[in-house]
Amino acid sequence: MVISDSEFGEVLVRKNALCRNIKFSISTSGRLQMSVPKYTSEFLAKRFLNTNREMIREKLPVKDPEGQRARDYQKKILMKKARLELPYRLEYFAKLYGYEYSKCRLSHANTRWGSCSSNRTISLNIGLMKVPQALRDYVIIHELAHLNHMDHSKAFWYEVGLHDKNYKIHEKKLKQFSPGL
Numbered sequence: 001m002v003i004s005d006s007e008f009g010e011v012l013v014r015k016n017a018l019c020r021n022i023k024f025s026i027s028t029s030g031r032l033q034m035s036v037p038k039y040t041s042e043f044l045a046k047r048f049l050n051t052n053r054e055m056i057r058e059k060l061p062v063k064d065p066e067g068q069r070a071r072d073y074q075k076k077i078l079m080k081k082a083r084l085e086l087p088y089r090l091e092y093f094a095k096l097y098g099y100e101y102s103k104c105r106l107s108h109a110n111t112r113w114g115s116c117s118s119n120r121t122i123s124l125n126i127g128l129m130k131v132p133q134a135l136r137d138y139v140i141i142h143e144l145a146h147l148n149h150m151d152h153s154k155a156f157w158y159e160v161g162l163h164d165k166n167y168k169i170h171e172k173k174l175k176q177f178s179p180g181l
């Protein structure tokens, strides 16, 4: 569970069966996190956060809370944009080139633009909304081609090239961007 807090940004809430009391700590990325007993509701977690605000401010400095909030906000905007475009763009190319995938997932991993799993789920990074359309389309075509080739073999690249003549340029240009926020 993640709580969006106006002061601390996103607060990670970890449910733990062995945990008897609510505990606050700072995650490795510098975010505030709470460990709570397994059946704690969001309402209760928020209330606990509110009553401990003063103590958290003093004892647990959240790393760059303004930066965290800015990134959380950017993520929200990108997610909104991505929802309106990526699943439809994927569907469009799949129909156009005769691919069948099972599901489209939107991700916000820091390291990859997209992935295709063996159960034919295609994941697309919401960070794609920050790159030019041609590169976005290239990533979609790349992941669709993985439905037929789960590797980066010659046959895979040949198939990518059928649907995106400029794939080599696009692959190179994509390296100028980072999928993370």
Ligand SMILES: [Zn+2]
Binding pocket: 142, 146, 151, 152
């Ligand atoms: Zn690939």
